[in-house]
Amino acid sequence: xxxxxxxxxxxxxxxxxxxxxxxxxxxxxxxxxxxxxxxxxxxxxxxxxxxxxxxxxxxxxxxxxxxxxxxxxxxxxxxxxxxxxxxxxxxxxxxxxxxxxxxxxxxxxxxxxxxxxxxxxxxxxxxxxxxxxxxxxxxxxxxxxxxxxxxxxxxxxxxxxxxxxxxxxxxxxxxx
Numbered sequence: 545x546x547x548x549x550x551x552x553x554x555x556x557x558x559x560x561x562x563x564x565x566x567x568x569x570x571x572x573x574x575x576x577x578x579x580x581x582x583x584x585x586x587x588x589x590x591x592x593x594x595x596x597x598x599x600x601x602x603x604x605x606x607x608x609x610x611x612x613x614x615x616x617x618x619x620x621x622x623x624x625x626x627x628x629x630x631x632x633x634x635x636x637x638x639x640x641x642x643x644x645x646x647x648x649x650x651x652x653x654x655x656x657x658x659x660x661x662x663x664x665x666x667x668x669x670x671x672x673x674x675x676x677x678x679x680x681x682x683x684x685x686x687x688x689x690x691x692x693x694x695x696x697x698x699x700x701x702x703x704x705x706x707x708x709x710x711x712x713x714x715x716x717x718x719x720x
Contacts, residue, residue, distance in 0.1 A: 547610060547647075549582035577605040582647060585613035589652070592616055592635040599641035610647035612680070613639055621654045624662055625669040636674060648678040648703055655684040659693075666693075670700050680705045 553576040559565060562579075563572055576583065585601075587593070593601075593613070601611060616635055619628050639646060657666075673679055681697065682705035683689075697704055710718035 547582035549580040549584065551584040552586040553583055554587070573601060574604045577609050581608060582610040582612065584650060585611055588635070588639070589614040589617050592631070592638040595638050595641050598639050602642050602645050605645065607644075609645055611639075611642050611645055612647040612650055613642075614650045614652055620652060620657070624654075624657055625665040628669055629672075636677065646677065648680040650705065651679055651681045652705075653681065653683055653685075657683070658685050659687050659690070663693075667696060670696060670702060673700065673702070679703070682707055 553573050554569065556569075558572075559567070563575060567575060573583075585593075605611075613635075616631065619625060619631050619635070623631070639649070670681075678701075680703035683693075684707065694704065708718050
């Protein structure tokens, strides 16, 4: 099934536009989940969630709701998928309470993550990802658009997140 959601649910400027004016911030996720079946969890990009927080998210949403947390920037931007074992284990422990509500973990790589310098790190990281969790990788450098990278992701059942950043004035030239 195709699920459409947003990249977060906690924006203050949505109050009075999407959220009722007087809805407490603590009730936003539950309200959001009545209108959307999924959400990308942007906050996990800044730090792994505590397991009790992820458990609260799971409790506040319907059984069919799905979360797609972002892998923390410590792994993607700071470590560039190197020395990832301990922070990945901490992240996985934090999202574990999502259980069946866990969609795919988004691995959003920085534009300066390049094949020339980082392909070996990517390959090592991908080969060691936990199989019981789905992952999706978003490359920001088009140099990654190579058959061998497609095959690597296919081999490990990892989704390729296609990022179309074509400006509106060039929309007819875009991939989609």
